[in-house]
Amino acid sequence: MLQGAYREFHQRILETLPARRVFTDPLSTLAYGTDASCYRLTPKVVIKSESEDEVRAILREAASLQLPVTFRAAGTSLSGQAVSDSILVVASHGWKRLQVLDDGRAIRLQPGVIGAEANAALLPYGRKIGPDPATINSAMIGGIVNNNSSGMCCGTAQNSYRTLRSLRLLLADGTLLDTGDAASVAAFRTSHAGLLAQLAALRQRVLADDALAAKIARKYKMKNTTGYSLNALLDFADPVDMLAHLMVGSEGTLGFVAEVTYHTVEEHPHKASALVFYPDIQTACDAVQRLAQHKDVVSSAELLDRASLRSVENKAGVPEIIRTLGPDAAAILIETRAASADSLAANVAFIEQHIGDIATLDGIRFTSDAAEYTQFWNIRKGMFPSVGAMRAAETTVIIEDVAFPIEHLAEGTLKLQALFRQFGYHEAIIFGHALEGNLHFVFTPNFSGPAEIARYEAFLEAVCQLVAVEYEGALKAEHGTGRNMAPFVELEWGATAFRLMQEIKALFDPAGILNPDVIITADKQLHIRDLKPIPAANPLIDKCIECGFCEVMCPSRAITLTPRQRIVANREMAQLEKQGDSEQLAELRRAYQYAGDETCTTCGLCETACPVGINTGSLTSLLREAGQSDIGWATANTLASNFATAAAGARLGLKALDTLHAVAGDAATGAIMRGLRKVVGRKIPYWTPYFPRAAGKLQLATGQAHSQRQVVYLPSCLTRTFAPAGNMPDSRPLNEVVASVLGKAGYRLIYPDNLANLCCGTPFKSKGAADAAQQKVNEVEAALLAATENGRWPVIIDNGVCTAALLDGIHDPRLRILDVTTFVQEEAAQYLRFVPQDETVALHVVCSMKKKGQSASLNALARRCASKVIEPAGITCCGFAGDKGFSHPELNESALTGLQQQVAGCCGGFSTSATCEIGLSSHSGIPYQHLMVLVDKASQPLR
Template sequence: MTDKQLYSNIAKLLPKSQIFTDETSRLVKGTDAGLYRLIPRMAIKVDSEEEVIRLLTFCNTKKVPLTFKAAGTSLSGQTISDSILMEIGQGFEFSSITDKGYTATFGCGLTGTAANRMLMRYKRKLGPKPASIDSAKIGGIIGNNSSGMSYGIKYNCYHTIKSMRIIFADGSLLDTGDKESCREFTTSHRELISEIEEIHRHAIQNEKIKDKISQKFRLKNTCGYGVNSLIDFDDPIQIIQHLMIGSEGTLGFVSQATFATVHDAPLKAAAMIYFPNLRDVCEAIIPLRNCAVSAAELMDRNALRAVEDQEGMPPELKSLPAYAAALLIDTSADDEETLQRQMQEIETALSHIKTLLPIKFTTDTHRYNTYWNVRNGLFTSAAAGRPKNTASIIEDIAFEAEVLGEALTDVRNLLVQSGYADAVMWGHLLDGNVHFTVFPDINSQDGVQKYAQFMHMLTDLVVTKHHGSLKAEHGTGRNMAPFVEKEWGTEIYALMKRIKKAFDPNLILNPGVIINDDKEVFIKNLKNIPAANPLIDKCIECGFCEIQCPSKNLTFTPRQRIVAYRYLAESVQTRKSNNKTVRELAKKISYPLDETCATDGLCSLACPVGINTGTLIKELRWQHNSRFSNAIAAWVANHMDSVTAFLRSLMKLPHAIAKIIGYNSMESFTRGLYKVGDGIFPLWTRYVPTGSKKIERNIFPATSAESPMVVYFPSCITRSMGGPAYGYDDHQEDVPSRMVSLLKKANYTVIIPEGKDRLCCGMAFSSKGFKKQAQKKENELNEALLKASRNGQLPIVCDMSPCLLHMRETLDSRLKLYDQVEFIHDFLLERLQFNKLPLSIAVHVTCSSTKMKLEEKMLKVALLCAEKVIVPEGITCCGWAGDRGFFYPELNHSALAPLKHCIGDAKEGYSNSRTCEIGLSVNSGISYKSLVYLVDKSTEPLS
């Protein structure tokens, strides 16, 4: 079937907007966190079980291979395809929590962290906790039988699953929690049921097979299928359900799952314990298994060395000997007495083992978080420090406790002998589960062969010498498929092949994964990793960044932008582009790559190596800017006073007209104007503010000469369009006026910088790639603020959080710069009388506030002012992105799609960015305004 015929058939089954056939979309959507690259013939987004059933039925009938993809954080090449890639859409992001949180049902498209947020109120959580839980979706967690650092085998997916809904290769649906569905499936799929029963009998009647399965699954093991289900259950439905776990999309599609949840004790303590070497630290396993330990995380010397120079790390890391190893132990309880007893029991259990420093637990939140920052920073630092053009591969093995010390010593020696001496090793000690990184040069044949030889030697060491697991929790994929038979033996591998054939007779589901007779597949179809741009060259394409991105459901995500940019750079380097530059090629995909990127930088917070994809896009914009656009930007920068004055007058006009003809009529007219102009005219809505009043004075004195002084910088946004908008009702003053009012109420003398009308922080120019103009405005503001603050002696408050963040990044470090929320929290709480109002409000934490870690301060201030404060879950950046909400409103709508549902009974909304507040109002239906209004309304001067 040709690509054209394939598209024609599938377009009859699904909306065309959900089918992606262009080269760039297929490339970026077909990427996962592994080291392999396949380009799908098409990528298809599905939003319901009905769509999955139609697609699977067609593919099975026509024998067209199909691969499922959730978050694509898979490390072993599980979610790539050269046929059809089926991507899980937002329709699978649903949940239902019952039995006081003891039971929870989640759609396969929900992330693990989102699920845990919902369970938090019940003091419950999911059992599995992979390191990728912020991004990994329920479907992927089940498909890989993820476990993670805290719970080992006991609380992984296999042991906490209660029921699931499965769609099989032929399009049939089984709900294992519904007795009628199970009866119907048993009748309609008699052949599958009979084959599963026969495989089950073969496994339990052959003592050699039964014993081997039992022995292998005493460890974490995700290599091959979960054949422990063959000996753990007699009911074929239960066997089918548990075979789905860890099957990596090769047996069927799990649309939703119901879990038994795990208690989440609120009180926690941790100890960082240092041992002379790897062997010594491994002696702690058996005694710790008899203690109440939540986690026991191993870190070798290379791992500790990778983070020792980072800010906030324990000083003792730098003085540890060359072969030292550390163990981070975590314990938790519901009450203080129990927690103290558990800490004492752990210290006693380890008292006979030599340590480099005395064992000492901490319950101090800061120190506790510091210890976990050490652990969580390992992979980040290791991957960021790898040589150029190398891949970052995480291997994942497990051993019995009795041999772990010797096995890890052997692994370390093998790494050194194989040229990977810089490998970082860490792991979940209680499970004997260890991860380590290798950084092969997969762009060269020598590098590939070196890696292949290492993998064969590693397999011999793990399986033959130490009888361990080749994959403990990262899945088989293509990476380990050639070695499954070596780990399990010919007989059990034959059972796995029978399982695959029974579920998927036409072999259409994720072919090549888990079961693969090609012994070289693990070194085929490797990603090329070009040196594309220093800003992104450290990217490992893991996709952790995607959950934060406001454009993730509209166009590209940060990972996809990087993949696209790398492809363009590679095209230039290999002269596929007829000597065109990356900039010229990028114009063809400007809309998904550039125009719909908010450049908010939140991706850098989630990125394991700290990449800010927004910085890359700003550089592209800088390269794209023409002489004409630069001339306009320069004129605006030089005439900021005239521009803001013009905007102050202009912003009042639409509201004046709307009050005559009605807001509905005015919005209809402006929508038409926006469409006709095709992006030339901005889209006006009733929530766009009116103009501000001109600030006539530079000093607003307090009532007393002894009163403190503060410099207030009203941003160019609030000076021009900081007035009230639709729904402000009792708030008729503009933001600068209300800010001055609040500061004076707290008995501050307010100083506004000289030349205020021409001042701008430069952020608006920087985000559009106008570097010179941005720097000009930054320098002007820097000089004015130094003068106004007496060279940094006085605090400076700004009324726009994005501007304040930019100021912190670009201005003189002597300046004491505060966001409006931060200044209220740090300076005004003791200078005002707060009266809690009978209000239910929603609060939005802007992306700049998140980066400045202002969430807690904003919430604290809001709770002093209102009886009920709602922080909508899952809402990060609003996607307004300066002025992009005016010209690309679809970005703002996509980013805030869940907002109206998440604000509950809130009647008012508050934030700390005037432009963000426009988009928040549009998409919530309630009026959002500056938090300054709320604080001013709920406070009185101290008597």
């Protein structure tokens, strides 16, 4: 229950924003109390904003009540800058606008655009944004700008500060400034003349202080995100330019960035990499110093210490030499890029000659083979998750980020290693962007008691003395100051520069309400307060490091909880249960039922983005299984044993609905079904004009009856139950379409016996009825062994979800199971002639097929059949999830946000699951059917 000023704020803000985007309940505030850092603060109010007017209203009401406000995008921040115990404003799902400008030479982005999405939009132009953080597939532009993120290749020349063209921002007083709009700038020069004059005065003070000016210039030759971007006072004479560049890296403490326009950089198509091993750190750093003099040739040089190499040495594909390295060895992963193959070869030759006289353990060998250099980079990217996966229970993974002057890189690295030994962090590893003197080190402290916290505090203070005092480096090179290094900003910069930063904060935020204590704090213990607990909850999720990489893949991310937030909630519930707090536990469990369970599709795509391989869908399935009642188990087992009867009952229900629809039409049918849902609830399916019709009696065409080419075909239960809606371009049952294609290719089709009773088990598994699911898998396995004559013939399935389920569930090596699309692309295509249709089509690869690595195969098959194929960006799992689209249509709608705009120019869409196609059709504005419909249309027998 909110009290005092927060209660008043909540009441006021509900007059402006819809209640569905304002949260004060314990589950939502807990879920948003976590970012990728080692801190947790639980906000009083969470607001999912969607417009500048909303943010202005939030700032106005918060200021009037003196309540702090923190902004957040993806929450992949590592230094605690995206958590708050006050008002947290989320600027992600409502902030997705993207516009490519000037033939790709610039791009305008809102804060909720993911970095990789921006690069995907620029790819056709051979361009990309300058910042390239390792989190680019998850991090959003709001965080990339506000942390001045860099990465492996961007260095100091292509970060947000250097590639900024203009900003659109809201100041704490609600004023909107668009630095790319002349009228906006002119109005601001009048309304905020005093602020601009004070910025100009700060610049004059810096220029008059030779020592301070020299220090600022020197520190920004390195990567440096500690404190505010004081280089803006040196680099620009116009106070508007100073203001814009001070906002970069300000972590939401000076204002709200509503939009950024970047100058883009060239994305060279030709790349080569070499993993070079050296006998020790000093020798490796000697090579780095030479490479750093030629950044026009060397795109990246990643330093890897022996401990980091040891963390991945037993993984598949890792070079054998790594296992044989001595205790002092190190490596550099070098990459060079060029516009042409000849230029690339020249770069490689230059690098080999330039560092060729420095002793190595295995020579210098570059490769331009994409598979080989990708393996090298996977080794580098796998180091952080390897430490996370191997850590002890209830420990925290921390990745720190410092920079040494390049000439002191070797000394700094060796002294860091000595500190690890001194403080007992023997699991710690070091790797980093060596061209910039930027090192990351990963270690796993335990914050379970005062002694461990004291050890961490002493270690961190020793690191700060080493980096900031002894070598005058940067305590934060690219991860942002946050709460983590705020107490040490003055130590790094000195009193004069720190006072300058305090004045900047006061100029922009005189009331001190914007993200207080981040960057500027008076609390010297801030970095050891509010440390995040990591209690053991379930072996399936205990390795989670709460980084948030999974969130971009989750279909429920914009409507309820993400995988990270589900894990946070389960950890909290496990802790409450351990403490015996039954009241809070019951409250969380009630809220979690809908937000955590009912709206989880269990698609498992989160696993594909998780650095430690966690499938939160598996946790949901396990919880559903544990929550099954005896009646639920009995019902599931009865349905499994009488599946043919149950399917026949479903067809009868569909026939009744078909009759109603034929008489009443779309509008009336929709109204009747909505009325029934209001009375009966979610057991009445949500109806749309794309609702399937009842399948008729299955016509089992055999294709070429006497062909030597034979295949066993298992039509899915959906194919046997559903027929396409009457408004679909092709109303044939799917099995007839498949038979048509394979008949043209000269195949004889064999069908398993007892077909009406066969099911892959997915409907039961998704509800937690594991025994019933296994029963159905066993039945299918037996039927397929018989039909294939113990594996003589391949098996094809016509639903991608069922294909994946049987690939996972059937382990008999005699059975070769393929999705029908894979079979056509890889085998049957040789017996077909394709005539690509002159049309643009949309393709949706269902989540199970994505997990099985089938996206490229489906895309290739679609491209055989149509002149242009579009795979909409940002659409992962469609959220229909078998029957979720019938029971929880809001999940399907949310997961497909933005689809209609992306497929507006398409004449049709294609996928590989009947239920997914229902939701895709409903939310795209175009009909979606099975990809085999397009294949049948575009293929002819090979004569």
